[in-house]
Amino acid sequence: MNGTRILILGGGVGGLTVVNELRQQLPRYHRITLVEQNENHAFAPSFLWLMTGDRRPEQITVPLRRLVREGVDVVQAEVTSIDVARQGVGTTQGDLSYDYLVIALGAELAPEQIPGLAGSFYSFYTFEETKKLRDALGKFRQGKIALVVSTLPYKCPGAPHEAAMLLATFFRKRGLHDRVTVHLYTPEAHPMPVAGPQLGEAVNQMLASKGVAFHPLHKLTSVDSQARTLSFDGKESASYDMLIAIPPHRSPRVAREATLTNESGWIPVDRSTLKTRHENVYAIGDIVAISLPGRWKPDVPMMLPKAGVFAHEHGRIVARRIVDEMNGVVSKAEFCGPGYCMLEAGEGLAGFAFGDFFAEPTPRVELRNIGRAWHIGKVLFEQWWLSPFGLKKSLLKTALMSGGKVMKIPVKI
Numbered sequence: 001m002n003g004t005r006i007l008i009l010g011g012g013v014g015g016l017t018v019v020n021e022l023r024q025q026l027p028r029y030h031r032i033t034l035v036e037q038n039e040n041h042a043f044a045p046s047f048l049w050l051m052t053g054d055r056r057p058e059q060i061t062v063p064l065r066r067l068v069r070e071g072v073d074v075v076q077a078e079v080t081s082i083d084v085a086r087q088g089v090g091t092t093q094g095d096l097s098y099d100y101l102v103i104a105l106g107a108e109l110a111p112e113q114i115p116g117l118a119g120s121f122y123s124f125y126t127f128e129e130t131k132k133l134r135d136a137l138g139k140f141r142q143g144k145i146a147l148v149v150s151t152l153p154y155k156c157p158g159a160p161h162e163a164a165m166l167l168a169t170f171f172r173k174r175g176l177h178d179r180v181t182v183h184l185y186t187p188e189a190h191p192m193p194v195a196g197p198q199l200g201e202a203v204n205q206m207l208a209s210k211g212v213a214f215h216p217l218h219k220l221t222s223v224d225s226q227a228r229t230l231s232f233d234g235k236e237s238a239s240y241d242m243l244i245a246i247p248p249h250r251s252p253r254v255a256r257e258a259t260l261t262n263e264s265g266w267i268p269v270d271r272s273t274l275k276t277r278h279e280n281v282y283a284i285g286d287i288v289a290i291s292l293p294g295r296w297k298p299d300v301p302m303m304l305p306k307a308g309v310f311a312h313e314h315g316r317i318v319a320r321r322i323v324d325e326m327n328g329v330v331s332k333a334e335f336c337g338p339g340y341c342m343l344e345a346g347e348g349l350a351g352f353a354f355g356d357f358f359a360e361p362t363p364r365v366e367l368r369n370i371g372r373a374w375h376i377g378k379v380l381f382e383q384w385w386l387s388p389f390g391l392k393k394s395l396l397k398t399a400l401m402s403g404g405k406v407m408k409i410p411v412k413i
């Protein structure tokens, strides 16, 4: 029997979800191939705990193979070209063709887009960079830390605020809170703007309670690493002793070269089905552009944030749709815009934001009071995500039954 060839590019949150869901739902004679450049998978939300020394590197990485169901072909290679007209993909391990293609290549970091930034900052946005930052923080005993969101969009709208609060806690625990100040600069008008001003104000208060100085509407234009000075569009420049930056994001080169992206720089998709404009080609996760109801400014639509929670849900929807289509069924699986986030506040506490990002006239997102349960929820999710495939279900079940209370989880306070 001739099977269908399904090719998934990128073995991050979205890609892993698609391959595992497909493998579970499809008979073995259909071929599922995953192309991923990295041998190991690192869980990005835990980079914040790696930064503060609450995780060791080996606790948040796992060989990719262990997260993939049996019966998926894993090709460790870089994707070098995508040709949707020929239904082919070039990789450093040879060419592949497909009947269905799912593009889940995430976002690429591009510090060179801001003059002076490249080579002059620490970051918690990659595994390797976070280890360097952790080492530098261990030696930092006095001065001003500038944590800068350089451009929009960036992955995980909560991450800079979580990082700022964790840094403030980190120095307080070391008795250095009188000597080290944490400043957060961002081009946004308030924290997590897609969630609305009320939620932004609540996060503002969380930052203030930790002593973090928040500087909204600061669009970084250049960095002078000799003088340790940041310049902003229309604002006074600021000095720093340590610069931690979230560098500019863009779609990976291979997607841009294949002219799959639009003027936003990301791949446009149908917001419900995740289909691109090309036959049998889907795109999911950070690489997509999905506009939301509501506008930043009259001429700028709001976009769905780049977050693992969406990549995960996209992956589930796309797998279901492909299976339905292969079975000749009209698929009812649609992405409806649900999202949530546990916002780490330090000291073993977190807030919980959740809502409907497709709500009219603007996304409707609520923030629950900070508490220990949300932090434990985040830890449980981390443990579940990183556990080998066979263990996942039983681990999750135990966790849910125990309410997170009796499990021996490395919860750090």
Ligand SMILES: Cc1cc2nc3c(=O)[nH]c(=O)nc-3n(C[C@H](O)[C@H](O)[C@H](O)COP(=O)(O)OP(=O)(O)OC[C@H]3O[C@@H](n4cnc5c(N)ncnc54)[C@H](O)[C@@H]3O)c2cc1C
Pocket: 009, 010, 011, 012, 013, 014, 015, 035, 036, 037, 038, 044, 045, 046, 047, 048, 077, 078, 079, 080, 104, 105, 106, 107, 124, 125, 126, 155, 156, 159, 252, 254, 284, 285, 286, 287, 306, 307, 308, 309, 310, 311, 341, 342
């Ligand atoms: C510090 C930090 C904290 C975060 N916290 C949260 C959180 O609490 N909650 C949340 O929802 N989200 C969080 N995120 C965001 C989340 O990690 C991403 O949104 C999510 O990983 C996106 O999934 P994806 O599949 O689209 O991309 P990714 O998970 O980035 O996967 C893309 C994959 O494609 C591979 N790839 C790229 N180019 C190529 C190529 N040419 N050839 C082969 N392989 C390639 C990459 O190696 C990568 O493995 C956080 C991110 C960071 C950095």
